[in-house]
Structure formats: structure tokens, C-alpha cells
Amino acid sequence: MGLKIAFQMDPIDAIDINADSSFRLAEEAQARGHELFYYTPDKLAYQAGRITARGWPLTVQRVEGDHFSLGAEAEIDLADWDVVWLRQDPPFDMGYITTTHLLDHIHPGTLVVNDPFWVRNYPEKLLVLEFPDLTPPTTIARDLDTLKAFKAEHSDIILKPLYGNGGAGVFRLTPEDRNLNSLHELFASINREPLIAQKFLPDVSAGDKRIILVDGEPVGAINRVPAAGETRSNMHVGGRPEKTEMTARELEICARIGLLLREKGQIFVGIDVIGNWLTEINVTSPTGIQELERFDGVNIAERIWQVIEDKVAAK
Secondary structure: OOOEEEEEOOOHHHOOOOOOHHHHHHHHHHHOOOEEEEEOHHHEEEEOOEEEEEEEEEEEOOOOOOOEEEOOOEEEEHHHOOEEEEOOOOOOOHHHHHHHHHHHOOOOOOEEEOOHHHHHHOOHHHHHHHOHHHOOOEEEEOOHHHHHHHHHHHOOEEEEEOOOOOOOOOEEEOOOOOOHHHHHHHHHHHOOOOEEEEEOOHHHHHOEEEEEEEOOEEEEEEEEEOOOOOOOOOHHHOOEEEEOOOOHHHHHHHHHHHHHHHHOOOOEEEEEEEOOEEEEEEOOOOOOHHHHHHHHOOOHHHHHHHHHHHHHHHO
16 A cells, blocks of 8 residues: 655755665655655644644665655645654754654654654653663763762763763763763753763673564664774764674563553664663664664565554554
């Protein structure tokens, strides 16, 4: 069945077509005969009871430097569309949160993926708090004394912005490190948000696994290995993706969280696992499906669209 699909995403001209999950989802949707429309988050609006977006009909092709073409600019009423993809990257700031409030007005009449209410209430570094037995020792605080006490207890820690992404602003503070005060001052000068601290997991040297779940079911994983001399394994900062298999512990983690994800309309999710520990549940704009498809030869985008098509048909 041909669906009308709108992508709310970052500027499409700057994406890497060999890594970007939004591009792969659009490519698969087009192959399945769906109509595509593209707009950036700043073009989303509320107008007299209608949720509108100003953007362009979209066609994609896997050609470096010529990967998309746009039709004539138009303003659409998103209530007239079948699916809206919420796909802009964090930071998870008030601009991002506002788009989820606006998209609440059309969901579920128009299926918004992922469900904006629960994207707003389950940002990646907070949803893991629902599963304290699956996660490493963690604290979330703005208060410096609380962060100092956590470091005193665990000695070797990771400190990062609560609503960051892509490995930006992630620091490892070893037992000898004396920079906690300075880092706290730096972050406090940028925003009023708390920080998240977690016990450092030495297993990260062997990789940080990104596991993809579709409608609560694990469909595969890639291992992201940090570059030499680097703590962070994010591919944005030089992490190297490798083929991997899921362990019994990782399947246990997926089974524990999968039902909640499915109940809350989180169709496309990427979780991060280091060693035996769950560190993040990424619901805002997960990545990794292109790397997984190359390693495992499984069309993850097809599986995602099958779930979406079934949900639309069942309405």
C-alpha cells in the first residue's frame, strides 16, 4: 500500500548516505512505493488548530553528491499524512521538546515514529533509570558535592551532559584526575541542566555494542570499538564498527526492556551495552541500521517499514 510519509529531520544535504539511518529509511520507503515529504524542525508549526510543515516532496537515490531531489516547496497539514518520522538529532533541548508537543496533536491519527509523548518522557540517558539492576552505578545531579561523592565512591567515572549526543562532551575522570570542579564550572556556564555520571567500565576497550530493536524485538547488533587513545566509541568521533553477535546477557536485557518499548510506541530503538551493562536507550534518533545491514545482510529498514505498515493498516 502506498503511504504518505513525512520526514522531520536535519538538513538532508549534509548527511552521509552510507551511514545515515534516516536516508536508509527514506530509500526503503521509496522502494516500497510510498510518497515522501521532507522538512526541517524549524518548519513545523501550529496554525489555527492545524499542525503544519513547510517543506518539499522528496526523492532519494544512492549517489554521492547527488543523493536527493526536491519538488516545489509546499505547506502541508500533517493530519492528512499517514506517517511522520521524528528524526532530527539531539541535543534534546526545548526546541526538540516543543516539536514533540506539537506532534502530539496529530498522533496517533497520523502515526508519529517514535511516539512523541514517550520520546519526550523517555530521553535516552533517563529511560535506563527504569532498569537500575541492568545499568552501571549512575548518578544524575547538578550539585557539585553529589558528583564529588559519586567520584569518591567509584574513583574512575564518566561524566557527560544529560541531553548530549554523538559522544560530545564526554569525559573520563580517572582516580588521579582533578578536573571535576573545572568541568562542573564549564557545564554550569553553558546550561542549567544536570550532568550524568557513571562508573567507568573497562570493557569499553573491547567495544560498545549498539543493538537495534524493532517494535521491542532485537534484530541485530554492531560493536563500536574506540579509536586508539580514545574512551568514546561513538562513530561520530572515530569509533570503528565491527560485526558481532548478541550474548545471552544482551538478549536478557532486550527481553526486559522490549515490552515497555513496544507499549510506548518506540518502534525504532538503539540501545548501548558495554560488557554486561546497559548504558543508554536511544529513542530520539537512533543510528546504526546501515552498518548492521552491511555486516549481517539483513534488511532492517524493511522490517521497520513492515511494522509501520501493519500499524497503519490496523487503524
